[in-house]
Amino acid sequence: MAIITIIGCGMMGSAISWPAIHNGHTIRYVGTPLDRAIIDHARETGEHLTLKRPFPKGDLHFYQFEEVTEAMAGADLLLCGVSSFGLDWFLDTVIPMIPDGAKVLSITKGMIALEDGSMISYPEVMEERAAALGKKNIDFNAVGGPCTSYELADLDPTEVTFCGRNPETLRWLKSLFNQEYYHVSLSTDVRGVECAVALKNAYALGISLAIGMSYKREGREFEHYNSQAALFGQSVREMTLLLDLCGGKPQQLPLGAGDLYVTVYGGRTRKIGTLLGTGMRFEEAMEVLKGVTLESIVISTRTAQAVRRLIDRGVVRAESFPLLLHIDELVNGGKTVNVPWAAFTREDF
């Protein structure tokens, strides 16, 4: 049985331990400085504070971040459980502590846009940071695919993809986590998997606009789906182009499409999109959602920045990304919703 040390015990960082616990592995949960209450609550009650569910029975140990050295000692796998917002903290604080040669699995999904508009994935960013510290043999892997934390904790059948450079490591990771309710595919196309699943955050916001537009038109919480489907189709179209721009393989698209589907039902991204869809300005909508952190905002902003640079460089045309650019206008340009439906139509002769 393996020892898995998880750093970052929010909802997803914790929920992914469920299948590993059911496979009999030892889990050491290390809270970040922001997870203090989660660790305290877990120690007192055996329950996860924000997942609002008891941890499964197993060999579980809880640590505050001051105890991280003890928690990492002898671990077979280090799991990075922070969200996009914790990435810099993880790079600055945790990467220096990881011994060279260690195996890491990260749930953090996202892309970084470089100056020239090219995009690289978080595992690549981690790898670069580690290499800069002289640690060239940390084996970084990541989890992609449609999975919301509370549904995983409810044992709803879930399919994910683990990506990394080393097939042997990936197969070992699968052996730790694969369960009758958690089905793991493997891919060495890190860029493609991470790009496909990161983009869905941006586009789920775009699809949710139709929900708010429908509420507004009907004067009540009533959803129409033709408009959501039109935005879904356009999202898949733009994601296909972006996947190619990122250097990912087209076979990752179904992963992104499935992840997009679940994210529209996933909570926070849907909420901001719905509010913007009713005609609110971004600042008003964020006021309503006070205090909520939204990866969709970070990702849509970063992706739009990258695409604008590529447009400036003549690599892509603005006409290919009408939805992404509209989302960016809403989030960063002070505009109110005005979906460019006609710009989605094509002549394919």
Next chain:
Amino acid sequence: MAIITIIGCGMMGSAISWPAIHNGHTIRYVGTPLDRAIIDHARETGEHLTLKRPFPKGDLHFYQFEEVTEAMAGADLLLCGVSSFGLDWFLDTVIPMIPDGAKVLSITKGMIALEDGSMISYPEVMEERAAALGKKNIDFNAVGGPCTSYELADLDPTEVTFCGRNPETLRWLKSLFNQEYYHVSLSTDVRGVECAVALKNAYALGISLAIGMSYKREGREFEHYNSQAALFGQSVREMTLLLDLCGGKPQQLPLGAGDLYVTVYGGRTRKIGTLLGTGMRFEEAMEVLKGVTLESIVISTRTAQAVRRLIDRGVVRAESFPLLLHIDELVNGGKTVNVPWAAFTREDF
């Protein structure tokens, strides 16, 4: 202004007239022998019986099928408004009446599987039938894309694709129907468009299985989305392969994905999938849905037949279509639900 004669006045055959009415065109609605009550009701009340909505104000005329000759005289466009179940009737009864050189737009979505497992689209089937009658110049076109009839009638923003062989005809058709709530793309990839949108009927049933499984597990009408998303991703994966097998272009995939999204929320297909997902046998589920006609059953059966023939011929591998083959086992093989989750996982090295 054009005269549009619609043959087949069910929900979709009628709803598609909304944008044409708003563009000022004359509509002649001709009921099939099954639409008698719809035509009577429209004449008496100005309302569509099954759409349960009033027709928009316009130059509208209603005909029973005995009056079809009068209704077709001088029409600029003939619209085929029957469902898949009316296809044979349309081929046998209506095609012989269509003058050579006429323009036709069909809302009937589907594919026919030939003996060798290859699949051709309905417009191609119509074309062949017309050619066999010596009419080689009827210009057959079809509508694809995510559009449910009642949402179109509620003016929810909708995106569709008209496909056909002739770009000029397609642009003219767009000029008749395009509206601020009905956005029309055009494509000469008839096989691709029709394949993408037909397949979603089969796969929407597959995704709905997760809804029923969730109800069963929770003991109440509670949906989980991780499992739906896993089935959504697998559907997109199999649809990508089928699109290619049909000779369609990959750029039609977003159309199929959008259509799949809306169909999961579309009523009848969702109902049968949900019932099968709770563990019912097909016969029991159909008993519950007594009298309902289901295109998803026809399409999944036909597609599975075609795929089985291609497997026998060694053209494709059964392992590439685990979801379609499971749907077929449920519908035609007397099996109860047992989603082959592990068969969906892949090693992509």
